[in-house]
Amino acid sequence: MLYWKDQKVTAGILGTGVMLYFLTSLRGYSYVALLSIVLLMHLLISIVMVQVSRLQGKIVPEGKPLQLDADVLKAGVEHVNKALLVYHSLLTCKDMAAAGKAMGGLWILYCLGTWFDGATLLLLVWVGAFSVPIGYEKNKKEVQA
Secondary structure: OOOOOOHHHHHHHHHHHHHHHHHHHHOOOOHHHHHHHHHHHHHHHHHHHHHHHHHOOOOOOOOOOOOOOHHHHHHHHHHHHHHHHHHHHHHOOOOHHHHHHHHHHHHHHHHHHHHOOHHHHHHHHHHHHHHHHHHHHHOHHHHHO
16 A cells, blocks of 8 residues: 555555645644534534435445454454563663664654644654655665665
């Protein structure tokens, strides 16, 4: 996705992220308000579509309810446990070099946080995630030289 192999999907996802940034930072909506509006509109459109189908005499197919895959949840729990293990090793000072790097990284994040708004930082990371891989692919020879 980040390499723009399917350009329509990638552009849609990038555009959605940028739109969320503009709605949250420039318009002042919160993510909770945006999520509730999106879910409300989805529910409203679904209800209207079912009622229109019934009025036209069409049979509304029964869909399968959304379910989470247990393997995905187990993988998520494993990642959280690994992150907690790393955090615990930082807190107990088992690896002072790693603790120093973490402190340096957190200080850099603090400085960036004082210069930029959190939503702006997320936008920069979002756009960078879609721009850097394709820029690297196009300029691989210059970068590796």
